Amino acid sequence: xAGVSQSPSNKVTEKGKDVELRCDPISGHTALYWYRxxxxxxxxxxxxxxGNSAPDKxxxxxxRFSAERTGESVSTLTIQRTxxxxxxxxLCASSLERVAELSYNEQFFGPGTRLTVL
Amino acid sequence: AQSVTxxxxxxxxxxxxxxxxxxxxxxxxxxxxxxxxxxxxxGLQLLLKYFSGDTxxxxxxxxxxxxxxxxxxxxxxxxxxHWSDAAEYFCAVYTGGFKTIFGAGTRLxxxx
Numbered sequence: 001x002a003g004v005s006q007s008p009s010n011k012v013t014e015k016g017k018d019v020e021l022r023c024d025p026i027s028g029h030t031a032l033y034w035y036r037x038x039x040x041x042x043x044x045x046x047x048x049x050x051g052n053s054a055p056d057k058x059x060x061x062x063x064r065f066s067a068e069r070t071g072e073s074v075s076t077l078t079i080q081r082t083x084x085x086x087x088x089x090x091l092c093a094s095s096l097e098r099v100a101e102l103s104y105n106e107q108f109f110g111p112g113t114r115l116t117v118l
Numbered sequence: 119a120q121s122v123t124x125x126x127x128x129x130x131x132x133x134x135x136x137x138x139x140x141x142x143x144x145x146x147x148x149x150x151x152x153x154x155x156x157x158x159x160x161g162l163q164l165l166l167k168y169f170s171g172d173t174x175x176x177x178x179x180x181x182x183x184x185x186x187x188x189x190x191x192x193x194x195x196x197x198x199x200h201w202s203d204a205a206e207y208f209c210a211v212y213t214g215g216f217k218t219i220f221g222a223g224t225r226l227x228x229x230x
Contacts, residue, residue, distance in 0.1 A: 004161065031216070042122070042208060042220035043162075056216065091161060104150055104169070104212050109161030 002026070004110035006092050012116045013082055021077045021113045025094030030072050033107060036061075037089040046090075049075065051097060082117045089114050120145045120213050124221035131199050132229050139194040139224050141209030150212035151192040153183055156223075157205045165207075168192065179203070204228045 005024045013019050025032050030051045035043040045059040049069045060066070064082075069075040079086055093107040121144045131137050143149055150169050154162040166177025173185040183194045192209060209221040 009159075033216070040127070040222065042222045043210075043218075045217060048216050050216070093161075106164055106167075107162075107218070109154075109163070111159060111161045 004092055004094050004108050006110040006113050008113060009111065010114045010116075012118065014118050015084060016081055018078065018080045019082055019115060021090050021115070023075045023077070023092030023110060025073070025075070025092070026108055028096070029094035029108070030097040031095045031105065032069060032075050033093045034067055034075070034077050035091040035093065037091055037112070039088070043091060046077070079115075084117045087115055087117045120211060120219050122209050122211050122219050122221035124209055124224045126224045127222070128225040128227065130227040130229060133201050134198050137194075137196045137199045137203070137226070139207050139209075139226070141192045141194065141221060142190050143192065143209070143211045144190065145211055145213060151183075151185060152210040152212070152218070153177065153181070153192070153194045154208045154210060155205050156208065162208060165194070199228055201228045201230065
């Protein structure tokens with residue numbers, strides 16, 4: 001019955017290093033989203049997974065960003081060769097399966113990972 | 119292009135006073151509209167949503183919002199603010215597929 005969890009809650013890294021962020025969705029939620037929230041800005045969509053379908057990666061800002069999801073469980077977002085502009089809060093959300101084009105299932109958000117690149 | 123605008127970056131209200139947070143959207147079809155709240159260190163929590171029907175929707179924590187198609191607005195209101203309402207509020211529009219577009223947020227400060 002737990003909500004979406006993310007780890008670590010905070011990550012400080014040096015420019016050029018790789019980082020890996022983890023998201024544990026709500027059990028039974030087949031859809032999973034990653035967002036980036038820069039200071040003073042809204043949420044920026046990064047990537048979407050639904051079930052076994054190919055993920056939509058159209059929001060990833062560069063090829064330094066990648067994400068994987070094992071089945072309908074944990075997802076990891078990897079940022080390679082981090083840059084200072086990658087500093088942000090990375091939010092994960094999960095929802096039930098979307099069954100129609102305009103159908104909507106509420107997204108449940110994790111607390112986020114605050115990434116600081118020095 | 120679809121967009122969501124929250125004109126106020128931050129708002130300060132006294133505890134017990136009424137609150138209205140503004141939201142304007144740009145979307146060609148009938149939108150699905152949402153308000154989320156984000157408390158410090160927390161993820162976003164859905165306050166309320168509008169899909170169709172009655173243009174005045176009630177949400178959790180005593181919040182309500184009114185959809186005005188003619189003004190492309192979906193303003194959030196609360197008659198009496200509590201100190202625990204201090205948080206950041208995001209308006210969002212669902213445009214179909216899986217994409218939800220979020221506004222930049224309005225930070226609410228509540229003074230005693």
